[in-house]
Amino acid sequence: MLTIENLYKSFGKLVAVNDFNLHVKEGETAVLMGPSGCGKSTMIRMINRLIEPDSGTICVSGTEVTKLDLEGLRRVRKRIGFVFQQFNLVGRLTAVENVMLGLVMDGIPRDAAYDKAMKALEKVGLEKRAQHKSAEMSGGQQQRVGIARALAFEPDLMLWDEPTASLDPILVREVLVIMEDLAKYRASSMLVVTHEISFAIHVADRIVLMDKGSIVEEGMPEDVFGHPASHIGQQYKELIEYQQITNARTLNSKNIA
Ligand SMILES: Nc1ncnc2c1ncn2[C@@H]1O[C@H](COP(=O)(O)OP(=O)(O)O)[C@@H](O)[C@H]1O
Numbered sequence: 001m002l003t004i005e006n007l008y009k010s011f012g013k014l015v016a017v018n019d020f021n022l023h024v025k026e027g028e029t030a031v032l033m034g035p036s037g038c039g040k041s042t043m044i045r046m047i048n049r050l051i052e053p054d055s056g057t058i059c060v061s062g063t064e065v066t067k068l069d070l071e072g073l074r075r076v077r078k079r080i081g082f083v084f085q086q087f088n089l090v091g092r093l094t095a096v097e098n099v100m101l102g103l104v105m106d107g108i109p110r111d112a113a114y115d116k117a118m119k120a121l122e123k124v125g126l127e128k129r130a131q132h133k134s135a136e137m138s139g140g141q142q143q144r145v146g147i148a149r150a151l152a153f154e155p156d157l158m159l160w161d162e163p164t165a166s167l168d169p170i171l172v173r174e175v176l177v178i179m180e181d182l183a184k185y186r187a188s189s190m191l192v193v194t195h196e197i198s199f200a201i202h203v204a205d206r207i208v209l210m211d212k213g214s215i216v217e218e219g220m221p222e223d224v225f226g227h228p229a230s231h232i233g234q235q236y237k238e239l240i241e242y243q244q245i246t247n248a249r250t251l252n253s254k255n256i257a
C-alpha cells in the first residue's frame with residue numbers, strides 16, 4: 001500500500017530523515033513515535049511531497065509519488081488524507097462548508113459535494129453540527145471537522161501528524177475515539193504520528209520507533225513496549241510502567257477514601 005525506501009532529507013548540515021524504510025499494508029494502522037525533533041513530521045510530509053525528499057522512493061497504491069509531475073501529484077494527493085496538529089479551518093464557514101471546500105475546488109458539483117461532506121461529518125459524529133460556524137466549535141470538534149475534510153475524499157491512506165497535540169487534555173479523547181473507529185473499520189491504511197501511548201498500545205497494528213532520522217525499532221505493540229530492543233523503546237516501556245503505577249495509586253487512594 002505504502003512503501004518507502006531509502007528516504008533521505010537534510011536541511012543544510014542537519015540530516016532530518018536518514019535512510020528511512022517503511023511498509024504499511026492495506027488497512028493497517030502503523031503508529032510512528034519518537035522524541036521531538038527526530039524527523040517524524042519531515043518524514044510524513046514527504047509522503048505527499050509537502051516536503052521534497054533529497055533521495056529515495058515513495059510508492060502509494062502502486063504509484064511512485066517521487067516521480068510524479070504536478071498534475072500526477074495533484075491526483076495522488078486526493079487519495080491521501082492528511083490531518084495536522086493545526087486544523088486550519090475557515091472560521092467564518094460552517095462545518096459542512098469547510099468539508100465541502102476541497103471537493104468543490106476539485107470540480108465536484110455542489111449538491112454531490114454537500115452529500116459527501118455530510119456523510120463524512122456523520123463518520124465523525126458531527127452531522128448535527130454541520131451548520132455551525134467552525135470558529136464557534138470546541139477544539140475537539142474543529143479537529144473532527146478536519147478529519148471529516150480528509151475523509152470526504154475517501155482516501156486510501158490517512159496520514160496523521162500529532163492530531164491531538166494542540167487540544168486541551170479533556171478534548172483529546174473525542175478525537176482518539178474517532179481515530180480508533182477509523183482504524184477498526186480499516187477503510188484506509190493509517191500512518192499516525194502521536195505521543196498518545198494508550199492509543200498506540202490499543203490501536204496500532206505496528207509500532208515504529210524513530211530516533212535521529214532513522215527507525216530504531218518496529219514491531220507489535222506488546223513486543224516493542226514489553227521487550228524493547230532499543231533505548232527509545234526502553235524509555236517508552238518505563239514511561240508505561242510509571243503510568244500504570246501512578247494509575248494504580250490513584251485508584252487505591254480512592255478506595256481508601
Ligand atoms: N524547514 C526546516 N529547515 C531547517 N530545519 C528543519 C526544517 N524542518 C525541520 N527541521 C529540523 O529537522 C529536524 C526534524 O524535525 P521534525 O521533522 O519537525 O521532527 P519531529 O516532527 O519528530 O518533532 C529538527 O531538528 C528540526 O529542527
Ligand SMILES: [Mg+2]
Pocket residue numbers: 040041042162
Ligand atoms: Mg512533528
